[in-house]
Amino acid sequence: MELFKSFSLAILVGFISGGLFILERKLSFLIVIYEKSTEAHERSMTEAEKLTAAYNQHVTRSNQQNHECPPGWKKHMKRCYFFSRQTGSWAEAGSYCRNFNAKLAEPKDEAEFVFIRNTIKSRIRVNNEYYLGGTDICYEGEWIWASTMEPITNAHWSPGEPNNYFLKENCMTVLLNGLWNDISCETSLPFVCEIA
Known part of the structure; x- marks a missing residue:
């Protein structure tokens, strides 16, 4: 057994x-x-x-x-602008714009600057600032337009800006008052795209 x-x-x-x-x-x-x-x-x-x-x-x-202009974009002269409600880092914002064969807005003349400033002032407040296409990420203090690497010559900085606060502000934003600010590129913000 x-x-x-x-x-x-x-x-x-x-x-x-x-x-x-x-x-x-x-x-x-x-x-x-x-x-x-x-x-x-x-x-x-x-x-x-x-x-x-x-x-x-x-x-x-x-x-x-x-x-x-594509639906949802605003026409100004021969350019189209998109003022986002969604947010992202500066790199994500640029990537979003490129999906539309566009770039982060680069207001190189007074008319563009005034148009962006006035449009932002008239919008429902999504945030206090929006990304633009300016950066000094290559060389600290040397601000350029990212799409062309041209130096920014028509600066509309807010008083005391750019200040590179905590040594990490390398991306440009436009404040609700229309003036520019530098901010960390990782900050999640809405943005302005431009099709030339």
């Missing part, structure tokens, strides 16, 4: 071990399938994002040829 119990126990352990091995293989297979489906989903999302960006650029180019 003892021999029969030992033999039955050995068969049972073998059966359980074999079953665990099969379960382990099935689990490994399911993990591989899950990973592959996740990768495919990520690829398809990336492709969808690329298609959306391409469509947006096509619409933007068509509108530019007809001197029209």
